[in-house]
Amino acid sequence: MATRMENAGPAVMGLNTHNRQFVGQPKAPSQLGPQTASPQPMGTQKPETNAFQAGPGIRFGDDWKRSLQLPSKDTRVKTSDVTATKGNEFEDYCLKRELLMGIFEMGWEKPSPIQEESIPIALSGRDILARAKNGTGKSGAYLIPLLERIDMKKDHIQAIVMVPTRELALQVSQISIQISKHLGGVKVMATTGGTNLRDDIMRLDETVHVVIATPGRILDLIKKGIAKVDKVQMMVMDEADKLLSRDFVVLIEDIIGFLAKNRQILLYSATFPISVQTFMAKHLQKPYEINLMEELTLKGITQYYAYVTERQKVHCLNTLFSRLQINQSIIFCNSTQRVELLAKKITQLGYSCFYIHAKMMQEYRNRVFHDFRNGLCRNLVCTDLFTRGIDIQAVNVVINFDFPRNAETYLHRIGRSGRYGHLGLAINLITAEDRFNLKTIEDQLVTDIKPIPGSIDKSLYVAEFHSVDPDCEDEAEAEAEVFKPAGGSDAL
Structure with a gap:
């Protein structure tokens, strides 16, 4: 009390x-x-x-x-939002062992329903439109296949994660860094409006594999020729309904225009307005649709x-x-x-x-x-x-x-x-x-x-x-x- x-x-x-x-x-x-x-x-x-x-x-x-430094086991009761799975394990997806080490050291023991549905499809290179409740593991659903597909021998940007707020960009970058800490070489960068542009220019002058960004800042870096995104193989839109609202959709369209034609696009959100259908028809190639929202709350x-x-x-x-x-x-x-x-x-x-x-x-x-x-x-x-x-x-x-x-x-x-x-x-x-x-x-x-x-x-x-x-x-x-x-x- x-x-x-x-x-x-x-x-x-x-x-x-x-x-x-x-x-x-x-x-x-x-x-x-x-x-x-x-x-x-x-x-x-x-x-x-x-x-x-x-x-x-x-x-x-x-x-x-046996050599992993695991966090304390979470013994709290969990609801069926995350326990109603098919019984898969993270090892079932043929992930790099070093990536599995980072996953387990995050305290993630087994994939949640959205991760079960999303990870194997994302690894195959197919576009995804995924709808799942808040707090059920959407970040892991796209970060795990994204990091698995990074080729550390290549020194260019290979993946972009678009988010609507600076705080979410910070959070996603922190998760990415921890999951990939045993991969030995994956370079993750967060860039948002309101931060020093000079710092971003200096970081992009070195090797960066993954960029987590808000739309305005990354578009600015692209147009200035600082962020080279023509070889990006995967673009993720987290909280896609917000990113496709009137505040952001024009920026998103511009960013996609700089990407390669064969790029993969993954959309994740709890809610999807009608505008998503228009965007999907224009930019996604036969997307795999996931809907785990029979109940909204x-x-x-x-x-x-x-x-x-x-x-x-x-x-x-x-x-x-x-x-x-x-x-x-x-x-x-x-x-x-x-x-x-x-x-x-x-x-x-x-x-x-x-x-x-x-x-x-x-x-x-x-x-x-x-x-x-x-x-x-x-x-x-x-x-x-x-x-x-x-x-x-x-x-x-x-x-x-x-x-x-x-x-x-x-x-x-x-x-x-x-x-x-x-x-x-x-x-x-x-x-x-x-x-x-x-x-x-x-x-x-x-x-x-x-x-x-x-x-x-x-x-x-x-x-x-x-x-x-x-x-x-x-x-x-x-x-x-x-x-x-x-x-x-x-x-x-």
């Missing part, structure tokens, strides 16, 4: 403007303990240096699995609503903090201004809190994302910037402080909890203006959002959490400089 911090300092992070020193840095929250002023660090102890070295020392018949997420007035929202949030057992929570608002105001209010209530939105400088966003992911704060307030693909498995509670405007946004928001078949809780603060929208979203998603009970059973959203060693993270991306300080009016 969460309790207030006794000696709460300024937990929304910032810089002392007089001496440029960090102020108010909270300690990391405990995994299951109370929400107090002095929580314990999350995550497992770093493993000792791996004595096993991939490469010439590997011989057929070696018991190579994740089975492990319990959904509630609390009927409140606008003035009661902060008080209701305070009550939830005091009664819920929160590992980490993500709290959504509908505007950047309300994000900053709410973060300040939460800090005044005595709880540790970060916030993030699209109008922040990129270096601030990188630092907040990196530190929240590594458990340095319990609560994150954000806009819909954080709804796309972000996978932080310690998050077991999502709160819609402002109810979303459409079913697609709601689906992506609540999908930040209950990752990879685990349990999660979604709580919606509903005003009189939201009640019709609530019914519409229930009907469109064919889901049941129930009134919040006086006491919520902890077994619905609390389970023992084991984190994966974060050492895989790209140091260049992780070393952002400062936090964004809270500001704005006191009125919310």
